[in-house]
Amino acid sequence: MADRSKRLAFLATIIATAILAALPLGLSAYGVSTGIVYFANIALSTAWALFSGPTRYISLATAAFVGVGMYTVAFAHVSLNLAVCLALAAIIGFFFAFVVGLSTLRLRGVYFVIFTFGLTELMRQMSSWYEINITNKLNRFITISVDSIVIYEMLLVLAVIAVVGSWYVSTTRLGHALRAIGEDETVARHAGINATWVKVLVFAIAASMMSLVGGVYVLRYPSIDPTVGFGNSWSFQVLIAALLGGPRKPWGPAIGAVLLVMLSDFLVGAFSRYFTIALGVCFVVIVYFIPGGIAPRIEQLYGMLARLRQAGRSASDASTPQAPPTEPVATDNEMGAQRRAVVPRRRSALHPLMRRLTRSGPRLVVRDSAGPPPDAMLSVYGLRKAFGGLVAVRDLSFDIPAGGITGLIGPNGSGKTTVLNLITGELPPDAGSIVLQGDEIIGVRSFEICRGRIARTFQLVRVLPGMTTRENVMLGRMFGSDPTSPAAALREADALLERVGLADRAQLIGSQLTYIDQKRVELARALATRPQLLLLDEWLAGLNPTELKIGIDLIRQIQREGITVLMVEHVMEAIRALCGHVVVMNAGMKIAEGTAAEVLSDPKVTQVYLGEDDAAA
Amino acid sequence: MLRLEHISVAYGKHEALHDVTVDIAPSRTTAILGANGAGKSTLLKTIAGLVRPLPGGRILFDDRPIEREAPHRIVAAGIALVPEGRRLFGEMSVTDNLRIGAYPERARAGESERLERQLTLFPRLAERRQQLAKTMSGGEQQMLAIARALMSEPKILLLDEPSLGLSPRLVSDLFSVLRRLTEGGQSIVLVEQNAYQSLKLADHIYVLESGRIASAGTPAEMRQDKMIQKAYLGL
Numbered sequence: 001m002a003d004r005s006k007r008l009a010f011l012a013t014i015i016a017t018a019i020l021a022a023l024p025l026g027l028s029a030y031g032v033s034t035g036i037v038y039f040a041n042i043a044l045s046t047a048w049a050l051f052s053g054p055t056r057y058i059s060l061a062t063a064a065f066v067g068v069g070m071y072t073v074a075f076a077h078v079s080l081n082l083a084v085c086l087a088l089a090a091i092i093g094f095f096f097a098f099v100v101g102l103s104t105l106r107l108r109g110v111y112f113v114i115f116t117f118g119l120t121e122l123m124r125q126m127s128s129w130y131e132i133n134i135t136n137k138l139n140r141f142i143t144i145s146v147d148s149i150v151i152y153e154m155l156l157v158l159a160v161i162a163v164v165g166s167w168y169v170s171t172t173r174l175g176h177a178l179r180a181i182g183e184d185e186t187v188a189r190h191a192g193i194n195a196t197w198v199k200v201l202v203f204a205i206a207a208s209m210m211s212l213v214g215g216v217y218v219l220r221y222p223s224i225d226p227t228v229g230f231g232n233s234w235s236f237q238v239l240i241a242a243l244l245g246g247p248r249k250p251w252g253p254a255i256g257a258v259l260l261v262m263l264s265d266f267l268v269g270a271f272s273r274y275f276t277i278a279l280g281v282c283f284v285v286i287v288y289f290i291p292g293g294i295a296p297r298i299e300q301l302y303g304m305l306a307r308l309r310q311a312g313r314s315a316s317d318a319s320t321p322q323a324p325p326t327e328p329v330a331t332d333n334e335m336g337a338q339r340r341a342v343v344p345r346r347r348s349a350l351h352p353l354m355r356r357l358t359r360s361g362p363r364l365v366v367r368d369s370a371g372p373p374p375d376a377m378l379s380v381y382g383l384r385k386a387f388g389g390l391v392a393v394r395d396l397s398f399d400i401p402a403g404g405i406t407g408l409i410g411p412n413g414s415g416k417t418t419v420l421n422l423i424t425g426e427l428p429p430d431a432g433s434i435v436l437q438g439d440e441i442i443g444v445r446s447f448e449i450c451r452g453r454i455a456r457t458f459q460l461v462r463v464l465p466g467m468t469t470r471e472n473v474m475l476g477r478m479f480g481s482d483p484t485s486p487a488a489a490l491r492e493a494d495a496l497l498e499r500v501g502l503a504d505r506a507q508l509i510g511s512q513l514t515y516i517d518q519k520r521v522e523l524a525r526a527l528a529t530r531p532q533l534l535l536l537d538e539w540l541a542g543l544n545p546t547e548l549k550i551g552i553d554l555i556r557q558i559q560r561e562g563i564t565v566l567m568v569e570h571v572m573e574a575i576r577a578l579c580g581h582v583v584v585m586n587a588g589m590k591i592a593e594g595t596a597a598e599v600l601s602d603p604k605v606t607q608v609y610l611g612e613d614d615a616a617a
Numbered sequence: 618m619l620r621l622e623h624i625s626v627a628y629g630k631h632e633a634l635h636d637v638t639v640d641i642a643p644s645r646t647t648a649i650l651g652a653n654g655a656g657k658s659t660l661l662k663t664i665a666g667l668v669r670p671l672p673g674g675r676i677l678f679d680d681r682p683i684e685r686e687a688p689h690r691i692v693a694a695g696i697a698l699v700p701e702g703r704r705l706f707g708e709m710s711v712t713d714n715l716r717i718g719a720y721p722e723r724a725r726a727g728e729s730e731r732l733e734r735q736l737t738l739f740p741r742l743a744e745r746r747q748q749l750a751k752t753m754s755g756g757e758q759q760m761l762a763i764a765r766a767l768m769s770e771p772k773i774l775l776l777d778e779p780s781l782g783l784s785p786r787l788v789s790d791l792f793s794v795l796r797r798l799t800e801g802g803q804s805i806v807l808v809e810q811n812a813y814q815s816l817k818l819a820d821h822i823y824v825l826e827s828g829r830i831a832s833a834g835t836p837a838e839m840r841q842d843k844m845i846q847k848a849y850l851g852l
Contacts, residue, residue, distance in 0.1 A: 611790075
């Protein structure tokens with residue numbers, strides 16, 4: 001069923017493209033130039049949404065990239081042939097965005113918006129300055145004459161590439177990574193995603209498309225000046241079209257662009273003098289009534305129709321098993337399954353140290369849980385971290401024996417979570433060293449630590465709220481220590497969900513899960529990265545006795561499979577039951593270390609941590 | 618004082634609460650026990666106006682229906698929720714978080730005295746008045762969340778898993794603070810996994826199972842209940 005609808009969509013795309021390509025033969029000059037405007041807007045809004053849709057970085061730099069493309073062609077066409085000019089536009093757009101992205105994509109929210117807006121202004125001012133002071137005239141003439149039908153066809157091709165390309169990206173690992181970054185960048189990094197690289201790369205790809213569109217579009221003009229090349233209206237028009245259509249669906253921005261151009265045309269005709277006012281009113285109304293854009297609504301409607309049809313069919317034929325309603329996520333994954341063979345495994349951008357660590361060596365030998373072996377999985381030595389005047393971790397040293405379960409306990413505020421953040425590269429330490437099986441890992445970034453086979457859960461759970469349970473877990477598998485294609489990840493994700501008791505909630509969105517289920521998702525996601533060392537931050541908090549027992553059994557089972565565990569925990573029952581080795585911290589320092597029985601009867605520990613109640617228990 | 622009548626809540630198709638009727642008396646502590654996913658947090662959120670009940674049920678606070686009121690009006694009326702996961706204003710200092718708690722009109726008079734009272738109740742916060750909330754440890758944040766709720770001078774304090782993530786010693790500190798509050802006449806509705814401490818503190822217990830009230834009674838009655846012993850006390 002999903003397969004059939006995919007094939008239909010494919011066929012429809014080809015037919016529609018063919019018809020659109022043949023159209024100019026029968027169109028007036030006006031018709032052709034309308035088509036040009038449509039296709040340029042479709043290509044630009046789709047390219048914009050490729051990056052800004054999933055990551056939620058709202059960019060107003062579209063005009064800057066379009067302008068770069070326009071000026072590249074305007075400068076180069078005098079001496080180079082058109083194809084070379086266009087290739088140059090795409091390449092310059094890519095590298096320009098790459099440099100811009102590297103320096104600015106750490107900005108979030110309104111700062112990024114303002115920066116991109118400023119970038120366009122800067123480009124316009126600079127080009128004005130150059131034209132006035134160096135070439136002595138503001139207008140730059142386009143001396144090459146290209147038939148508008150050729151421009152039409154070129155922009156049609158770009159629009160189709162943009163839409164099909166961004167649909168394709170949404171089914172790949174890259175697409176999943178983008179969404180994860182938009183949902184929670186910290187989690188994405190800890191799932192093994194090189195967030196900086198992914199963001200900069202996709203930002204540059206999108207910009208390259210924008211420059212290319214600009215490069216083609218400029219051929220319509222006899223001349224350009226900086227207000228045309230770097231005109232802000234491009235940025236806003238594209239943004240509005242994408243939001244109108246729905247920026248998180250690959251075909252949403254295209255619909256938005258078509259509607260926006262149609263709406264503008266209509267309003268210009270109907271209210272020529274009050275055009276902008278009428279347009280403004282339309283936007284307010286649209287945003288108010290359909291905040292998520294049109295595309296998700298259409299899919300909802302389609303889903304409802306499909307369910308109705310299905311209900312009708314199953315009523316007439318009771319023997320047909322009821323299939324679950326088609327869901328976009330699942331279909332994406334099925335597509336992945338067919339392409340599995342060609343999706344390359346990406347192992348680039350690995351720190352040389354980590355490359356050694358991630359090399360798939362022999363699985364860890366299953367060890368007897370009775371006595372932890374003497375060799376250390378991870379050693380912390382002389383670790384120190386201060387936040388301003390507050391020293392959170394002070395000269396801390398301890399070993400995590402390989403194959404065992406180590407407990408890290410201590411009063412609230414004693415620095416336990418900070419230790420986890422230091423180990424996972426979330427925070428840089430001020431001093432000391434952290435050695436993972438012989439390799440120093442200080443200075444190694446979070447995503448590389450994850451690929452180096454250290455996984456973690458978070459104290460205040462961080463499930464990606466807009467992704468399903470299953471997608472959350474798939475993420476770990478796709479980017480962890482042994483990355484796989486979405487299809488392979490899908491299969492393993494279900495097995496892991498079964499294991500943590502979430503098999504029946506695979507399709508629920510993260511934000512719909514209860515607190516405990518979210519913790520389960522986090523554990524499954526961490527396990528999916530194939531860790532050799534698992535860091536649990538109060539994973540057992542908030543469980544009742546029955547649930548606690550299940551949780552304890554699960555952790556023990558994980559250890560028996562050869563995964564070393566470090567658990568920060570306040571549930572003494574679990575510490576006693578599981579930990580062969582316990583480190584106690586107070587005010588950033590280690591105050592006791594030993595077996596659970598030893599440290600829990602230590603008077604120092606009783607005094608600062610347990611209070612009288614638990615010591616007696 | 619607060620009465621829920623035939624309250625049902627659904628998230629999409631999933632019914633989280635089914636025909637729940639609960640009575641909360643003034644100056645008492647009511648504890649709600651139940652497995653994870655039984656609907657305890659939903660119950661508190663429904664009272665606080667963060668979740669809307671299905672038509673047919675009523676929530677009466679001092680004989681006034683509040684089930685359709687906006688959350689801020691409910692706080693103004695005198696019901697404060699300390700949500701699970703604390704939800705502090707991370708970029709604000711301890712003092713500023715507390716001052717925000719006194720935002721409701723009714724709570725503004727006497728704000729400064731109340732602030733001092735909270736700092737006496739939670740000495741750890743007094744040491745850290747100017748610290749940003751996000752840089753504090755889990756236990757301190759929990760204390761701050763409770764103190765912030767108390768700043769609105771609530772007639773009823775709703776606590777969702779306050780002991781979550783606290784060290785054993787802080788848990789007993791927390792419960793002694795709660796005990797002091799109840800001795801001062803504060804009404805509390807408490808959702809807790811720590812059934813042992815809850816039974817010690819509460820005057821009345823409700824047990825929720827799959828969204829329904831499965832049993833109710835005094836702590837003494839509950840302690841005799843075999844099912845309670847097994848599921849919640851781990852005996």
